[in-house]
Amino acid sequence: MSPSTVIIQKNDHIARITLNRPADGNVINIELGQELEEACRQANQDDDVYVVIITGAGDTFCNGSELERSFIVSKRHPSLEEMGTQYNVASVVAGIEKPVIAALNGEALGQGLEIALACDIRIASSAARLGFPNVKLGILPMDGGTQRLPRLIGKGKSLELIFLAETIGAEEAEQIGLVSRVVPPASLSAEVDALAKSMANKAPIALRYIKEAVNKGLDLTLEQGLRLEADLYFLLHTTSDRTEGIKAFLEKRPPGFKGK
Helix, strand or coil: CCCCCEEEEEECCEEEEEECCHHHCCCECHHHHHHHHHHHHHHHHCCCCCEEEEEECCCEEECCEHHHHHHHHHCCCCCHHHHHHHCCHHHHHHCCCCCEEEEECCEEECHHHHHHHCCCEEEEECCCEEECCHHHHCCCCCCCHHHHHHHHHCHHHHHHHHHHCCEEEHHHHHHCCCCCEEECHHHHHHHHHHHHHHHHCCCHHHHHHHHHHHHHHCCCCHHHHHHHHHHHHHHHCCCHHHHHHHHHHHCCCCCCCCCC
16 A cells, blocks of 8 residues: 555644655645645544644655646646646645645745645745746646735746746745745744644634635725625624633633634
């Protein structure tokens, strides 16, 4: 039996999803695409999971898609099944309703960077390299890269990176806002775990609503976004967590949120 191409571990309300093809740079193939979709579905539907971490096994986050490589070598056009499974993984990650942290332990290229862009927060090892080499192959980013990157770092810099097929280091990625922070490779796991634990101590329903308000608000007018924010705020008043938060504050103790 072949080892799983995606490993999911859960501890203290945190689900860690690891892309597990280290010998192949965690490149996405059909099996990994299917297992990643299932892992994301499990994390999304598990009420005991408040925060999700996505990372890669070994010293690479994800070096893109096997489809791109096979087409260059064999000129074979992918089947509809391959297209649907491998070309849609970033959208699957983006569909997780809970906060998602990308732990960029190494190269995140092509579709690997698109997976990272679909996460909410990106923490990078100083050894990480990021970029879209797609245009060198005569293709373009096809899993949200042309849409999510400009929303994150702006149109001009995004076009420069994609047009030139540049690969940039973690420090430059931090300077342009592509990643939130850069840490030494040996510290990455501990830094990400600490961030995830801090978030997981917060009210999980409020975390989900914050993500919804920010993500949906980007595609709304300011007036519509403010209305969405107000609606979600009032919905939180119906939760037990909101009552617990107030009680804990008044009693000067840590809250015990239940996600209800």
